[in-house]
Amino acid sequence: MTQRDIFTDVAAILCPIPQPERGEEHDDGFLAARDQAAEEQENIVWNLRMAWENDDHDPLIDALAGARRAKEQAEQRIRQLIAYSREFVQPRPYTLGDVAAAVGMSISGVRTAYSHRDVAQVADATGAxxxxWRAPDPDDGQTAA
Incomplete structure (x- = not known):
């Protein structure tokens, strides 16, 4: 039984090489995407090995931590996009139902998915x-009258 190489395995998970569908033609776009993914895998393997050899970084733990950071960033972008859809689009915001369907949430989940902080970040990013707002910011210590 051959021993698995964790660096190669983690790279294959992080950057899978596209596989053709059964009966699919291998056009130039598919072949280019496959070659690019293979090259990215090689780069990931090299980076993981260097991090292990130079800094004693565990490749799997680092990949998990990186995936967690990417998930948190994606969740933040979703909150900001929801805030934009509900608080900035004029003359009327997107409907709760449309936004809920797009993000796979319930209508009540969309209603509470973002905060004043998310709205402020969108305003800073867009200048809009x-x-x-109908409700006070819970972070400013005020209570609703």
């Missing part, structure tokens, strides 16, 4: 002014 949000519509008036």
């Amino acid at each position: 002014k949000p519509r008036e």
Whole structure:
């Protein structure tokens, strides 16, 4: 039984090489994507090995931590896009139902998915002014009247 190489295995998970569908033609676009993925895998293997040899970084733990960071960033982008769809689009915001269907959430989940902080980040990023908020920011210590 041959021993698995963790560096190669982690790279294959992080950057899978596209496989053709049964009966699919191998056009130039597919072949280029396959070659690019193979090259990216080789780069990942090299980077993982260097991190292990130079800094004693575990390739699997580092890949898991990187995936967690990517997930957190994606969740933040989703919150900001939801905030934009509900608080910045004029003359009317996107419907809760349309946004919920797009992100795979319930309508009530969309309603509570973003905060004043997310709205402020969208305003900073876009320069746009949000519509008036109906509820106070819970972070500012005020209570609703």
